[in-house]
Amino acid sequence: METTAARRIAERFSRLPAEQRRVVYEGIRSKGLTLDQFPILPREDAAQDRCHVSYAQLRQWFLWQLDPQSTAYHVSDALKLTGALDVDAVRTSFEALVARHESLRTVFRADADGLAEQVIREDGQLDFSLLDLSLADAGAREAMAREAARRIGNTPFDLTRGPLMRVALIRLAPETHVLVLVMHHIVSDGGSLQIIVDEFAAQYRACVQHEAVVLQPMPIQYADYAVWQRHWLEAGELERQLAYWKTQLGGTQPVLQLPLDHARRPDGRYGAATHRFEVPASLVQGLQKRARHQEGTLFMVLLAGFQVLLGRYSGQEDIRVGVPIANRHRMETEGMVGFFVNTQVLRALVDSRTSLLQVLAQAHEAALGAQMHQDLPFEQLVEALQPERVPGIQPLFQVLFNHQRGDFSGLDGLPGLALEPYGLGAQAAQFDLMLVTDESPDGRLHATFSYAAELFEARTMERMADH
Structure with missing residues (x-):
């Protein structure tokens, strides 16, 4: 057209x-x-400072109201910076991000009818702090820094007051700092973190070199997307895509019964623990070759293998795995900070007679179908299918698989600085079990099992990783 x-x-x-x-x-x-x-068009003038939330934000608002102290939906990262750091340039760079992206100066509230709405502040305030530990006892400094970083990452957000992004610098020595970034999921996602990293690097580099930063203008903002999404889905797109998912998932929604090392807690709240490992390069190459032979992707091969593993551990045949999808297939949303990621449920029927190639064929078909029907919000799917609600158990799926291809190489060129990852420690567990695989630009594949620490022992995860 x-x-x-x-x-x-x-x-x-x-x-x-x-x-x-x-x-x-x-x-x-x-x-x-x-x-x-x-x-997607800019919203009307009447909706400039407040408008509908997106469907994904609506569920986050609901979950936050149930448990305002939860940290399960914090998007966070931390880096150790070694070298001459310009603190003012760090602050200025993040202030520029807040000014550029409406999501980072948005808060939430219930309107007169009790419905959630997002309120966009014209002048956003950056939550920035500097904790100087350089004069503390040298032997205790690292432990103090880690405790401070954990505290920053695990301090709950008030969605009604904001700001919903928190930036902190922890100074260990004049040329050693830890940068901590924490956001609430209601305004951000994994794709947004990549955008923030890239734009921060561009802003910081320009600031310390006294140059003008050149970024592409924002065609729309997240609130424009939220209004657009609601208009189109309510006009009929929701029913069309929902019909596909009802056919895919059927009328009954089984709960995956993995053998637990400990009984579930009555309140359903668990801390997250992790087990990390690297997939051998020879195995990665073999998986990629198999993917190409089947006209698929590494994601599809890994998903199929994970579904087989879950089938063997649970003894069940109907395996449902939650898979986050970036949901940034439109040009207007590519460079925007906001909560776009959607969760889809990919199903496989696995029994003792099903070959791995057959499971891979199912994963291939399910992934392609899901891609063609990715606009249906997960919240709407839950509402339509009405699965039995069990306290502490996620509806429709209990295990999540997230395959990522992040590239934070933009940080490598920060003037005068060397960077390395800095662990923030455990947050609340969102799911019983989550497998995250990171495909790096150099072809390496890192995998992490994140699991509910009160349900599984570490040795169980080690055994599962070996399989």
Whole structure:
């Protein structure tokens, strides 16, 4: 469709009342047109400072109201910086990020009807702190820094007051610092962390070298996306995609029963522990070769292997695994900080007679189908399928697999600084078990089992990793 015509239709669509939007949507579908052919437009002036939340934000708001002290949905990272650090440049760089991205100056509240809304502040305030431990006892400094970093990462956010991004520097010595970044998931996700890292590096480099930073203008902001999402899904796209997922998952939603080392707690709250390992390079190469042979991806091969492993441990045949998807397939959202990530449920039927190739074929088909129906918010799927709710057990899936291909090489060029990762310690566990695989640009594959520490022993995770 010609760009000008698509924009005119999108503008008209955004101004229509709900019942007329449905009529226009049905007309668009009848002509064989799809959602991706119409642009996301800036929201109306009346919604500039407050508007609807996205569906993903709505669930985060609900979860936060249930447990405002939880840290399960903190997005955090930390780096150790060695060299001559310009603290003012760090602060200035993050202030520029807050000014550029509306999500980082957004808070949330219930409107007069009790419905959640996001409130965008015109002048965002950066939560920035500097803790100087350089004069503390040298033998205790590292322990004090780690305790401070954990405290910063585990301090709950107030979604109604903000700010919902926290930046802290911990000084161990004049040329040794720890940079801690913490955000609430309601305004950020893994893709946003990559954007923040890249833009911080560009801002800091320009600041210390006294140069102007050049970034592409933001075509829209996250609140524009939230309004667009609600309009299109309520017009009929939700029903279309929901029909696919109902067919995929069926009428019954089994709970994965992994053998636990300890009984579940009545309150369903668990701390997260991790077991990290690197997949041997020869095995990675073999998996990639198999993926190419099956016209698939490394993600599909790893998912199939994980589903087989879960089937063997649980003794069940119907294996459901939650998989986060970036949900940034539109050009307008590529460089934007916000909560875009969606969770999909990928199903495999595994029994003693099912070969690994057959499971891989299922994973291949499920992944491609999910990609074509990725706009349906997970929250809407839960609401439609109405699985039995059990305290402390996630609905629709209990185990998550997240395959990542991050590239933080932009930080390598920070003037005068050497960087290394800095662990923040345990947060609350979101799931019974989560497998995270990181595919690095050099072809290495790192894997991490994150698990509920009160349910599983460390040796169980070591055994599972060996398998």
